[in-house]
Amino acid sequence: MKKIDVKFTNELTNDEIRQWNSLNSSDEKGRVYSSIEWLEMVEKSDGIAQQIVLLKENNTILMGMTFDLMPKNAPKQYNLDELLKGNSEYIDSKIPLKNMNNSYMPSVVFTARASRSYDIRYSKNLTTKDDLDDCFKLIYNFIFNKYCEDYNITFLYVPENNVILRRNLESLKLDKYAITGSYYKKIDYIDFSEYLDEYPSKKRSKIKNEINNLKNSEYEVIESELIDNLDKYVELVGMNFKKYGFPNFNFHSYKERMELLNHSFKGRSKLLNIQDQEGNIVASALYIIQDQVMHARGVGVDYGKSPKNIAPYFNIVYYEGIKKAIDIGASYFVVGDGLDKVKISRKMDLEKLFIYTNENSAEFKGNMKLINQYSENKFEDLFHGKKD
Numbered sequence: 001m002k003k004i005d006v007k008f009t010n011e012l013t014n015d016e017i018r019q020w021n022s023l024n025s026s027d028e029k030g031r032v033y034s035s036i037e038w039l040e041m042v043e044k045s046d047g048i049a050q051q052i053v054l055l056k057e058n059n060t061i062l063m064g065m066t067f068d069l070m071p072k073n074a075p076k077q078y079n080l081d082e083l084l085k086g087n088s089e090y091i092d093s094k095i096p097l098k099n100m101n102n103s104y105m106p107s108v109v110f111t112a113r114a115s116r117s118y119d120i121r122y123s124k125n126l127t128t129k130d131d132l133d134d135c136f137k138l139i140y141n142f143i144f145n146k147y148c149e150d151y152n153i154t155f156l157y158v159p160e161n162n163v164i165l166r167r168n169l170e171s172l173k174l175d176k177y178a179i180t181g182s183y184y185k186k187i188d189y190i191d192f193s194e195y196l197d198e199y200p201s202k203k204r205s206k207i208k209n210e211i212n213n214l215k216n217s218e219y220e221v222i223e224s225e226l227i228d229n230l231d232k233y234v235e236l237v238g239m240n241f242k243k244y245g246f247p248n249f250n251f252h253s254y255k256e257r258m259e260l261l262n263h264s265f266k267g268r269s270k271l272l273n274i275q276d277q278e279g280n281i282v283a284s285a286l287y288i289i290q291d292q293v294m295h296a297r298g299v300g301v302d303y304g305k306s307p308k309n310i311a312p313y314f315n316i317v318y319y320e321g322i323k324k325a326i327d328i329g330a331s332y333f334v335v336g337d338g339l340d341k342v343k344i345s346r347k348m349d350l351e352k353l354f355i356y357t358n359e360n361s362a363e364f365k366g367n368m369k370l371i372n373q374y375s376e377n378k379f380e381d382l383f384h385g386k387k388d
Helices: 014-022 036-046 080-084 129-147 163-171 192-196 201-215 226-243 251-264 312-328 340-345 362-383
Strands: 002-008 051-057 060-070 107-110 152-159 175-186 220-225 269-275 281-290 293-301 332-336 349-357
Touching: 002 129, 014 036, 014 060, 036 251, 051 129, 060 129, 129 152, 129 163, 152 163, 152 175, 175 340, 175 362, 192 201, 192 312, 201 312, 220 226, 220 312, 226 251, 226 269, 226 281, 226 293, 269 312, 281 312, 293 312, 312 332, 340 362, 349 362
Parallel strands: 107 152, 293 332
Antiparallel strands: 002 051, 051 060, 060 107, 152 349, 175 332, 175 349, 220 269, 269 281, 281 293
16 A cells, blocks of 8 residues: 655655665756755755655655745745845846745745755656656645645756656646756767767867866876865865855855765765866866766866966866766766856757746746746757857
8 A cells, every 4th residue: 555754854764765765766867966865965054854755655665755845934045035036146137037025825845955956766666657657646646735725836946858757747737937957968988089079170179289288287187085175175166156256155154065065975076176286276176976977066266376278177177077977987977057158168968947836926927937038048049050
């Protein structure tokens, strides 16, 4: 007999944790963000445990989904009110969003905190479309009936290629809005030269020069554990946040989250650093490696101390990152959202991210339509007449 449990992630039993980490994922590229390691890290960083709904049969997990009950006083980074007021680095300030009067209801938000992805986990024994869809509907109807009197339901940052989840959300007739995009590269190269072969000859020569300039300089690329150079990495990231218009970067809270990330992903959180002969680091990029996916999670460059001709950003993120992904046999290299034109210029592929919701207040829908229109227009402009 099937039954549904709702609990906080910090209440999971050892058996439930073991089962959860062995389940399949509807978002293969974003699987790390539904892992127990990630959930524990974010819980400790936020000081708020995330909720999880589990569909079980005879104590075996068939499907599970993480969610938050999102009142209007929820943390800013997860608060839909703040999102729609434009208080988010992921919503362009040029979008003419209208003032919100908090006329909409708080949400049950299905989300993976501190990520731009949402993933549902399901048993390997659910092998048919009907089995998967039936389990999803059982969970959705349970949550809807439990909370719908006081909450709307929102699915935040649903990846375009998350077929199982999107199929079910489309069947529910929820409103859908494009909100941003995430970039990735499928790694099916034998070696780095195959990646370079994707470029026309002129651009390929330029990239080879950038790589050779670094190779022939006084600088070198060194890999380290995150914890070994954590302070320098956070310092460089902070410099770049301020350089690009985010003056409120909080060094201490970001460092705390990185310390927790290092603890949760020990041995799987790596830095690729560019340093001089004295060991002074001038650029650093953080990667998380899990389940054959390599995620670029952050980068910092001291542009005042690193020569422009060694192209520190492109070398440390794209060229060295892709080389590393090939070397470890990764299936995907994920570079996330932002800097769209730069990522497209380095042959990254776009995956749109959507919000699905049943919130129907006029103010909410009006702002979401503006964000959707801006996002779709941006994607069209980026890829219409895209140049190598």
